[in-house]
Amino acid sequence: xxxxxxxxxxxxxxxxxxxxxxxxxxxxxxxxxxxxxxxxxxxxxxxxxxxxxxxxxxxxxxxxxxxxxxxxxxxxxxxxxxxxxxxxxxxxxxxxxxxxxxxxxxxxxxxxxxxxxxxxxxxxxxxxxxxxxxxxxxxxxxxxxxxxxxxxxxxxxxxxxxxxxxxxxxxxxxxxxxxxxxxxxxxxxxxxxxxxxxxxxxxxxxxxxxxxxxxxxxxxxxxxxxxxxxxxxxxxxxxxxxxxxxxxxxxxxxxxxxxxxxxxxxxxxxxxxxxxxxxxxxxxxxxxxxxxxx
Amino acid sequence: xxxxxxxxxxxxxxxxxxxxxxxxxxxxxxxxxxxxxxxxxxxxxxxxxxxxxxxxxxxxxxxxxxxxxxxxxxxxxxxxxxxxxxxxxxxxxxxxxxxxxxxxxxxxxxxxxxxxxxxxxxxxxxxxxxxxxxxxxxxxxxxxxxxxxxxxxxxxxxxxxxxxxxxxxxxxxxxxxxxxxxxxxxxxxxxxxxxxxxxxxxxxxxxxxxxxxxxxxxxxxxxxxxxxxxxxxxxxxxxxxxxxxxxxxxxxxxxxxxxxxxxxxxxxxxxxxxxxxxxxxxxxxxxxxxxxxxxxxxxxxxxxxxxxxxxxxxxxxxxxxxxxxxxxxxxxxxxxxxxxxxxxxxxxxxxxxxxxxxxxxxxxxxxxxxxxxxxxxxxxxxxxxxxxxxxxxxxxxxxxxxxxxxxxxxxxxxxxxxxxxxxxxxxxxxxxxxxxxxxxxxxxxxxxxxxxxxxxxxxxxxxxxxxxxxxxxxxxxxxxxxxxxxxxxxxxxxxx
Numbered sequence: 001x002x003x004x005x006x007x008x009x010x011x012x013x014x015x016x017x018x019x020x021x022x023x024x025x026x027x028x029x030x031x032x033x034x035x036x037x038x039x040x041x042x043x044x045x046x047x048x049x050x051x052x053x054x055x056x057x058x059x060x061x062x063x064x065x066x067x068x069x070x071x072x073x074x075x076x077x078x079x080x081x082x083x084x085x086x087x088x089x090x091x092x093x094x095x096x097x098x099x100x101x102x103x104x105x106x107x108x109x110x111x112x113x114x115x116x117x118x119x120x121x122x123x124x125x126x127x128x129x130x131x132x133x134x135x136x137x138x139x140x141x142x143x144x145x146x147x148x149x150x151x152x153x154x155x156x157x158x159x160x161x162x163x164x165x166x167x168x169x170x171x172x173x174x175x176x177x178x179x180x181x182x183x184x185x186x187x188x189x190x191x192x193x194x195x196x197x198x199x200x201x202x203x204x205x206x207x208x209x210x211x212x213x214x215x216x217x218x219x220x221x222x223x224x225x226x227x228x229x230x231x232x233x234x235x236x237x238x239x240x241x242x243x244x245x246x247x248x249x250x251x252x253x254x255x256x257x258x259x260x261x262x263x264x265x266x267x268x269x270x271x272x273x274x275x276x277x278x279x280x281x282x283x284x285x286x287x288x289x290x291x292x293x294x
Numbered sequence: 295x296x297x298x299x300x301x302x303x304x305x306x307x308x309x310x311x312x313x314x315x316x317x318x319x320x321x322x323x324x325x326x327x328x329x330x331x332x333x334x335x336x337x338x339x340x341x342x343x344x345x346x347x348x349x350x351x352x353x354x355x356x357x358x359x360x361x362x363x364x365x366x367x368x369x370x371x372x373x374x375x376x377x378x379x380x381x382x383x384x385x386x387x388x389x390x391x392x393x394x395x396x397x398x399x400x401x402x403x404x405x406x407x408x409x410x411x412x413x414x415x416x417x418x419x420x421x422x423x424x425x426x427x428x429x430x431x432x433x434x435x436x437x438x439x440x441x442x443x444x445x446x447x448x449x450x451x452x453x454x455x456x457x458x459x460x461x462x463x464x465x466x467x468x469x470x471x472x473x474x475x476x477x478x479x480x481x482x483x484x485x486x487x488x489x490x491x492x493x494x495x496x497x498x499x500x501x502x503x504x505x506x507x508x509x510x511x512x513x514x515x516x517x518x519x520x521x522x523x524x525x526x527x528x529x530x531x532x533x534x535x536x537x538x539x540x541x542x543x544x545x546x547x548x549x550x551x552x553x554x555x556x557x558x559x560x561x562x563x564x565x566x567x568x569x570x571x572x573x574x575x576x577x578x579x580x581x582x583x584x585x586x587x588x589x590x591x592x593x594x595x596x597x598x599x600x601x602x603x604x605x606x607x608x609x610x611x612x613x614x615x616x617x618x619x620x621x622x623x624x625x626x627x628x629x630x631x632x633x634x635x636x637x638x639x640x641x642x643x644x645x646x647x648x649x650x651x652x653x654x655x656x657x658x659x660x661x662x663x664x665x666x667x668x669x670x671x672x673x674x675x676x677x678x679x680x681x682x683x684x685x686x687x688x689x690x691x692x693x694x695x696x697x698x699x700x701x702x703x704x705x706x707x708x709x710x711x712x713x714x715x716x717x718x719x720x721x722x723x724x725x726x727x728x729x730x731x732x733x734x735x736x737x738x739x740x741x742x743x744x745x746x747x748x749x750x751x752x753x754x755x756x757x758x759x760x761x762x763x764x765x766x767x768x769x770x771x772x773x774x775x776x777x778x779x780x781x782x783x784x785x786x787x788x789x790x
Contacts, residue, residue: 026545043502045596047604072604088502090539095732221595221605224500224541225728227587228569233578238571243728257578260680264580265606 005086008062016069017112017144018078019054025061027053027091033123034097034215034247036116037065038223040088041076049073050220050242052116053092066115066145093223094246097123102211103187105129106178107149108171108201110136113193114145116215120190121152130154132178132186136171136197140164171197172204179208186210191250195259202250214250216241218262232258304350304387312357312385321422325431326355333660337630340514340598343657344408347434352441356384358422359433366419367435373399373776377416377435384438393446396439401486402479402775404447404521407440409512410772411651447524466533467492470789473557474498475542478506479771480563480762482525483778484785488561489532491786496557497529498540500564503594507565507763508771510594511586513624515631516654519593543733548758559785562737562745562753562760563778566768567727571720572616576674581608581682585617585625585721592628600632610717612636614685615663616671617721618643623654625719626663637663638713642670642690642703668692668703672710674718686712723768730764742767751781757788 009021027037031053040046049071055064067074080086097120105124109117114135125131133153137143138161150156157174158166167174171193178186189212191201198214205212218230223242230241235252239245315323329345330336336343347355359381367377376395383392396403410416416435417423423432470493474481477499489495503509505522530536540546542564551557569584571577583591591597595605613634615626618641629637639658641648644667648655659665668690675684689709692701726743738746738754744767745760747753753760761777763769769777 026540030545040502045599045603045605047595047606048502088539090500090502090541090545092544093541221587221590222501224544225568226566227590228571228584229587231571231578238573238578240568240728243568243732254578257680260580261578264608267609 005089007080007082007084007086008060010080010082013066013144014141016078017066018069019064019066020077020080021057021062021064022086022089023061024063024089024091027089028056028058028061028063031056031063031092032096033099033119034116035092035094036223036246037063037089037091038093038220039065039073039077039086039090041073042087046087047073048088048221048223050093050217050223052119052215052217054115054118055122056119066112066118068112090223093242095244097190097213097215097247099123099127101128103129104132104184106132106134106175106186106189107153108134108136108175108189108191108193108197109149110171110193110197111142112144113191113197113215114149116217117190117192118145118148118152120192120215121149124190125152125154129188132157134159134171134174136160136193137165138162170200172200175201175204179205179210189213189250190215190247195255195262198250198253199255202253202255206251212250213247214253214255215247216245216253216258218258219264232261304353308350309353309385309387312353315357317360320358320360321425323354323358325358326351326434326437328434328437333657333662336515337661338633340631342518343515346444347437347441349441349445352384352438353387355434356381356438359385360421362421366421367416367433370419371416372770372772373779375399375416375439380442381433381435381438384442389442389445390449392442396442399779400772400775401483402525402771403439404443405479405508405517405525406772406775407436407438407443408517408521409770410436411770412436413652415772447521451524466494468494468789470494470558471496471556472785472789473551473555473560474563475561476500476506476563476565476762476764477504477526477536478508478563478565478762478774480774480778480781481506481561482529483775484561484563484759484761484782485529485534486532487779487782488559488785489529489534491782491789493558493786493789494535495533496535496537498542498546499536499538500541501594502538504536504538506563510590511621511624513589513593513628514598515627516624541729543729548734548736548755552757558789559757559759561778561781561785562730562758562764563762563774564727564730564764566724566763567729567743568725569720570723570725572671572722574671574673576676576682577720579674579676579680579682581610581717582674583608583717583719585615585621585719586724588625588719589621589628592632598628598632607632608717610634610715612638612713612715613717613719614638614640614671614713614715615719615721616640617723618648618650618667619721619723620650620654621723622721623650623658623663625721626658627654627661629719630661630663634717636715638666638715639663640666640669640671640685640687642668643700644668644692647692647700666713669709669711670703670705671718675712682716682718684712684714685718686710724763726767727764750784751777752784752788757785759785 006023132155136159192215221227225243233254380392380395417432420432596603597607690703693704696702759781762774
């Protein structure tokens with residue numbers, strides 16, 4: 001059992017974004033589009049962080065994770081190499097995306113949101129949808145997974161805030177155009193990315209009454225409904241992202257409250273970041289891997 | 295600290311003297327007080343509060359027992375430990391034999407000796423306490439249980455230090471395989487009993503560490519994790535296998551476990567689920583936590599050590615805990631230790647109705663927790679950033695008795711008042727785990743979502759058993775263990 005979670009492939013996608021293929025036989029077998037895992041880097045003082053499963057291969061018994069260096073754990077994770085082990089991975093968690101032939105499915109993603117979108121776009125395509133992908137980034141260097149997403153897109157719209165690649169626009173602009181179009185209007189919209197982007201995507205589709213889902217990434221500990229840290233207000237009700245989500249009707253999500261809650265520990269995170277000694281951390285992780293792999 | 299503890303030498307003379315006492319004289323023996331860590335000192339550490347009897351104290355306390363023939367204490371114990379028998383062994387200084395007597399019905403005495411509510415169980419029936427007209431003067435059964443369990447553990451640890459786990463035999467006497475889901479108190483008992491019957495046992499745990507609620511829920515200062523780890527290690531020595539990071543129904547379904555993986559029987563002991571909230575305004579503001587989250591951060595994720603742990607604790611100086619049970623006390627006392635300057639415990643009934651153990655309430659008061667009884671939260675107040683800045687409460691009075699036999703709290707009109715605080719912890723119980731309903735529709739549940747079981751703990755699915763909080767809603771460690779015992783017996787019978 002300790003031989004699980006070996007990193008078999010690591011690709012640097014951009015300066016701060018990495019893709020890892022990790023041995024996880026049970027998760028590879030069970031996972032469906034839209035589900036996620038929680039990982040931690042040791043059994044002692046490490047934190048647990050949720051990450052979407054970006055893909056899986058049942059034959060080679062692996063899953064793909066894509067992450068952006070954002071906090072302590074992702075910073076250390078990015079330092080691990082092929083052949084290293086991730087101490088703990090649990091999943092697949094959350095409800096799978098409801099995949100069916102909606103007709104025209106529009107996938108709106110920004111920043112690292114392209115990673116969780118990847119398996120969803122693939123599944124929507126396979127279910128017979130016409131798939132449009134709108135991918136946004138602040139500038140050219142920050143565009144991720146463009147080629148991967150293109151392969152499932154019948155129509156692909158790239159936007160950057162500064163116009164350094166694709167259209168100089170926010171993702172909501174092409175989305176609004178689609179909503180208004182007579183013959184190419186979306187039947188369903190899936191939005192994944194920064195909370196503000198998801199909020200405005202939802203506001204864009206609201207007047208058109210187009211079914212819109214947002215995939216939320218909140219603070220979590222156990223991922224099984226026990227801690228309640230991931231709760232969000234959806235349609236005035238308390239929902240748990242880990243067991244009721246991660247996808248919800250975007251028109252009902254209280255994004256403002258979610259955004260505030262995401263920042264609950266910001267002060268503390270900055271402090272930790274400051275003290276973080278990477279070399280020491282990596283050496284420690286490798287040493288405990290040796291202990292447990294016997 | 296009390297004198298008896300300081301002068302802890304056990305002499306022949308003392309033993310002889312105690313043995314010769316008559317019942318009436320035994321009643322005169324003073325109650326042995328539990329040595330405690332100083333209340334001021336312990337506010338800033340997470341070490342265990344109750345330090346345990348000295349040998350001399352244990353012997354003296356054991357001699358307070360009248361060895362009643364009808365033993366009401368045994369009847370009042372959920373697993374009917376032969377209490378007078380094990381206490382008698384203590385008076386004879388045969389501590390290992392005392393532990394053996396307990397272990398006939400309770401495999402986790404070091405844990406139960408610490409966390410059982412003895413005052414409402416065994417000690418409530420004690421003749422000594424009744425004669426002296428004071429429940430607090432009953433024989434300290436729990437303290438004695440803890441004493442012998444600790445004695446036994448230390449002896450075993452010294453003896454077994456050299457056992458190499460690689461040499462432990464994992465081969466089984468039978469070809470039957472049993473999956474135990476969860477690694478809390480019910481599951482630990484099932485794993486031990488089923489393994490001892492010769493079956494192959496694998497324990498599956500959702501978290502990355504083993505022990506369930508004993509680890510993530512009950513704080514170190516009440517139950518040192520070393521004790522939980524010792525019990526898990528004992529299972530390993532028996533040849534029980536473990537798989538962490540396994541979410542029942544998600545990582546593997548019940549069907550897959552039985553049909554693909556070949557498990558002949560399954561025990562489900564996955565514990566409590568969704569934390570309850572009050573559904574009042576402001577409950578999702580930044581700084582509001584369920585007790586489950588707060589305690590898991592502090593205990594399992596080691597948030598009590600903010601210098602090292604990567605899991606952050608919310609930076610709060612004035613904290614309000616809502617609720618009056620043991621979990622509320624654990625949260626309040628943890629908050630004290632994590633440096634909160636003011637900790638309020640808000641409970642809508644009076645001190646008398648509080649469901650928490652008297653000892654926990656007493657400790658919380660000693661440690662400076664401020665009790666606001668007969669009031670309840672009306673709304674949580676926040677600033678523009680939706681961070682908690684206060685809590686508006688209503689005062690309550692007690693009205694007629696309700697179904698639970700307790701007087702119903704009734705809000706007093708226009709009695710609103712506000713406390714300035716910066717964090718709220720909600721400890722008002724849990725609802726059932728939602729994953730069972732989502733992933734395992736073949737299991738029959740009651741209207742609350744708890745698994746329905748027969749007398750022998752079997753569920754609606756053949757050879758699938760369940761016990762603990764997932765069946766009872768909220769139970770105690772000892773009740774969970776009792777159910778584990780029953781389930782294990784039924785599993786062993788079914789696999790014959």
